[in-house]
Amino acid sequence: MPLALFALTLAAFAIGTTEFVIVGLIPTIATDLGVSVPSAGLLVSLYALSVAVGAPLLTAATGRVPRKALLVGLMALFTLGNLVAWQAPGYGTLVAARVLTGLAHGVFFSVGSIIATGLVPREKAASAIATMFSGMTVAFVTGIPLGTFIGQHFGWHATFLAVSLFGLVALLGALAFVPRNIPHTPPAPLRRQARVLMQPRLLLVYAMTAVGYGGSLIAFTFLAPILQDIAGFAPGMVGAVLLAYGVSVAAGNVWGGRLADRKGPVSALKTIFLLLAAVLLVLTFTAPSKPLVVLTVLAWGAVAFGNVPGLQVYVVQQAERVAPEAVDVASGFNIAAFNLGVAGGAWAGALVVDHLGLTHTPWIAALVTLGALGLTVLSGRIDRRAAMGQPAAA
Numbered sequence: 001m002p003l004a005l006f007a008l009t010l011a012a013f014a015i016g017t018t019e020f021v022i023v024g025l026i027p028t029i030a031t032d033l034g035v036s037v038p039s040a041g042l043l044v045s046l047y048a049l050s051v052a053v054g055a056p057l058l059t060a061a062t063g064r065v066p067r068k069a070l071l072v073g074l075m076a077l078f079t080l081g082n083l084v085a086w087q088a089p090g091y092g093t094l095v096a097a098r099v100l101t102g103l104a105h106g107v108f109f110s111v112g113s114i115i116a117t118g119l120v121p122r123e124k125a126a127s128a129i130a131t132m133f134s135g136m137t138v139a140f141v142t143g144i145p146l147g148t149f150i151g152q153h154f155g156w157h158a159t160f161l162a163v164s165l166f167g168l169v170a171l172l173g174a175l176a177f178v179p180r181n182i183p184h185t186p187p188a189p190l191r192r193q194a195r196v197l198m199q200p201r202l203l204l205v206y207a208m209t210a211v212g213y214g215g216s217l218i219a220f221t222f223l224a225p226i227l228q229d230i231a232g233f234a235p236g237m238v239g240a241v242l243l244a245y246g247v248s249v250a251a252g253n254v255w256g257g258r259l260a261d262r263k264g265p266v267s268a269l270k271t272i273f274l275l276l277a278a279v280l281l282v283l284t285f286t287a288p289s290k291p292l293v294v295l296t297v298l299a300w301g302a303v304a305f306g307n308v309p310g311l312q313v314y315v316v317q318q319a320e321r322v323a324p325e326a327v328d329v330a331s332g333f334n335i336a337a338f339n340l341g342v343a344g345g346a347w348a349g350a351l352v353v354d355h356l357g358l359t360h361t362p363w364i365a366a367l368v369t370l371g372a373l374g375l376t377v378l379s380g381r382i383d384r385r386a387a388m389g390q391p392a393a394a
Contacts (some may be wrong), residue, residue, distance in 0.1 A: 020162070050105075204278035231287055253305055266383065
């Protein structure tokens with residue numbers, strides 16, 4: 001593997017860790033900063049919102065900046081944001097730090113994908129992108145549990161210092177190994193990107209993505225409080241449960257991809273959303289039992305992100321039909337829809353905890369996930385009608 005590609009993978013690992021490591025630290029941060037658990041949960045929501053809103057705007061604005069210079073700048077911004085979080089004296093500063101790092105995240109994957117494909121022969125382009133994105137998977141398996149462990153034993157500030165060090169190593173790797181002459185086509189202007197959002201078929205897929213992930217995040221954002229306050233785990237055990245969850249996520253991604261290849265994206269997504277809703281409903285009843293909640297969390301991880309391959313394949317298929325000139329833009333908006341779902345789910349979860357209580361997050365998450373299932377059924381029905389030459393609304 002080219003060393004430059006390793007630097008990109010390390011950067012993806014750091015970014016994946018910093019987005020979701022908050023999940024394991026919410027009780028610790030809430031106690032230390034003197035804020036409510038729902039307020040601490042909004043740190044997940046605000047980060048994801050920065051990614052979703054900042055990605056198309058900053059990607060278009062930096063389209064003519066050389067790729068290496070932009071990558072180095074993004075990793076510098078990411079590292080700075082985590083250093084600000086490390087030194088954050090209060091909640092407001094921590095929010096500002098999350099927004100900074102979210103903006104860097106929003107542009108990184110589009111830039112990183114271009115660089116990754118420029119590092120290898122054309123026939124290995126897909127493998128290079130998959131290698132870079134594997135950093136996100138590794139973040140779930142090791143980065144988030146490790147960050148949670150560090151935060152609970154050395155203080156949550158130390159977690160952000162550790163992540164900033166990974167960011168710094170990735171920055172230095174980009175400086176040393178990424179070539180200066182990476183070719184790239186400037187991204188589509190905002191007007192052309194906006195035209196993608198006027199396609200009803202693509203909007204339906206984006207709604208499936210946002211609602212599907214948003215449902216899961218209603219409960220996932222508050223997994224650490226569920227494990228501590230309802231199941232009765234000691235804080236030090238939360239990282240171990242998150243490690244088990246991460247291993248399950250990695251296996252679920254592979255299973256989800258194979259299922260989408262075998263059954264087609266719509267059939268695979270219907271299966272996965274149905275299983276996800278079922279697992280979240282079961283969590284409502286297993287949360288008070290330590291052994292049962294661990295088993296439920298393992299099942300949750302297996303289906304929580306198994307829909308990623310199917311959704312990405314499906315949005316590309318739809319874009320090739322309705323917006324063939326902007327397939328890359330359409331695919332990028334699906335990432336934005338994911339982060340809108342994360343933001344909305346974390347925000348909705350905070351409202352549930354605030355007004356109904358922690359125990360109600362799993363079953364409400366299940367109901368919202370069933371909404372994603374309904375949207376998927378509707379989309380499949382429209383596809384069948386279009387294949388038979390019938391009007392979509394018939």
